[in-house]
Amino acid sequence: RSVGIIGAPFSKGQPRRGVDRGPDAIRAAGLLHGLHEQGCAVKDYGNLTFEEPPDDEPVGRVKHVRAVGSANQRLSEAVQAVKLDGRVSLMLGGDHSLAIGSIHGHAAAVGQLAVVWVDAHADVNTPLTTPTGNIHGQSMSFLLHELHSKIPILPNFSWVKPCVSAKDLVYIGLRDLDPAEHYTLKLLGVKLFSMTEVDRLGVARVMEETCDYLCAKAKKPIHLSYDIDAIDPAVTPATGTPAVGGLSYREGLYIAEHLCQTGLLSGVDLVEVNPLRGRTKDDVRSTVSTAVDLLLACFGRLREG
Numbered sequence: 001r002s003v004g005i006i007g008a009p010f011s012k013g014q015p016r017r018g019v020d021r022g023p024d025a026i027r028a029a030g031l032l033h034g035l036h037e038q039g040c041a042v043k044d045y046g047n048l049t050f051e052e053p054p055d056d057e058p059v060g061r062v063k064h065v066r067a068v069g070s071a072n073q074r075l076s077e078a079v080q081a082v083k084l085d086g087r088v089s090l091m092l093g094g095d096h097s098l099a100i101g102s103i104h105g106h107a108a109a110v111g112q113l114a115v116v117w118v119d120a121h122a123d124v125n126t127p128l129t130t131p132t133g134n135i136h137g138q139s140m141s142f143l144l145h146e147l148h149s150k151i152p153i154l155p156n157f158s159w160v161k162p163c164v165s166a167k168d169l170v171y172i173g174l175r176d177l178d179p180a181e182h183y184t185l186k187l188l189g190v191k192l193f194s195m196t197e198v199d200r201l202g203v204a205r206v207m208e209e210t211c212d213y214l215c216a217k218a219k220k221p222i223h224l225s226y227d228i229d230a231i232d233p234a235v236t237p238a239t240g241t242p243a244v245g246g247l248s249y250r251e252g253l254y255i256a257e258h259l260c261q262t263g264l265l266s267g268v269d270l271v272e273v274n275p276l277r278g279r280t281k282d283d284v285r286s287t288v289s290t291a292v293d294l295l296l297a298c299f300g301r302l303r304e305g
């Protein structure tokens with residue numbers, strides 16, 4: 001497998017300091033060494049640098065609009081370039097607002113794609129429904145064709161074109177949604193496997209149904225957007241919005257292994273690792289090493305050897 005790594009040290013999609021340290025923490029924990037060990041051809045494109053627009057006042061309730069819009073435009077261009085290099089793009093966050101640029105750039109390069117969003121949260125608030133104003137909880141709303149009419153004009157966001165159809169999106173791990181998000185997902189008929197379905201069906205059946213659902217019509221390239229807070233906070237506590245009752249380490253790995261086996265994985269995000277949110281060094285170590293293990297599984301590592 002040929003992998004192109006992009007570091008996106010960005011935190012303005014949410015209020016907590018430290019998530020911009022995610023990319024270098026994940027690298028320091030041995031990501032590149034691990035990928036090389038398992039035979040991947042790896043190119044590290046380094047960390048993006050982001051401008052800090054002055055006077056970035058909230059627009060309505062939405063915070064850091066100009067910074068988030070500008071950062072994601074830059075990320076979109078970078079991901080598109082990695083795809084045009086013929087590599088699977090791997091974006092290391094940084095907060096989950098970065099999925100806007102990552103998925104946008106991926107779609108610009110490959111056309112229609114399927115999205116698997118692994119997360120405790122749906123991140124599908126619109127700028128008008130968000131309870132917090134944090135754009136990391138709104139990312140999917142900018143990307144879905146079906147929500148285009150619900151998105152107001154925002155500064156530095158005019159470049160964003162919706163690029164995902166609701167029928168091409170699957171959520172896994174949901175357990176902390178806002179009312180408006182739940183309403184939206186039901187209204188659009190988005191396929192979702194909350195932690196209830198994970199418990200009821202088991203992760204193997206969830207992945208079987210996910211792939212059957214996404215591949216039923218045509219096999220599209222898959223974009224996997226993995227929020228580390230999908231995993232149970234007992235395993236990955238160093239993150240901004242932990243929610244109890246998450247995926248086990250094993251379930252998290254299985255999801256990555258299964259998607260890797262489809263051969264359709266074309267873009268990956270690993271976001272919301274925040275080294276400053278661990279109570280102890282062990283908290284941080286466990287979070288970062290789990291992130292590395294999930295990524296090694298995305299790119300071919302199997303527990304059987």
Ligand SMILES: N[C@@]1(C(=O)O)CN(C[C@@H]2CCCCN2)C[C@@H]1CCC[B-](O)(O)O
Binds near residue numbers: 137
């Ligand atoms: N829906 C949210 C939003 O801010 O829009 C509100 N929620 C926090 C809140 C905590 C108390 C119980 C109810 N939920 C976080 C989520 C965004 C997560 C972004 B992600 O990237 O971490 O997934």
Ligand SMILES: [Mn+2]
Binds near residue numbers: 096119121136
């Ligand atoms: Mn998220």
Ligand SMILES: [Mn+2]
Binds near residue numbers: 120121227230
């Ligand atoms: Mn989340």
Ligand SMILES: [Mn+2]
Binds near residue numbers: 136229239240241272
């Ligand atoms: Mn988060």
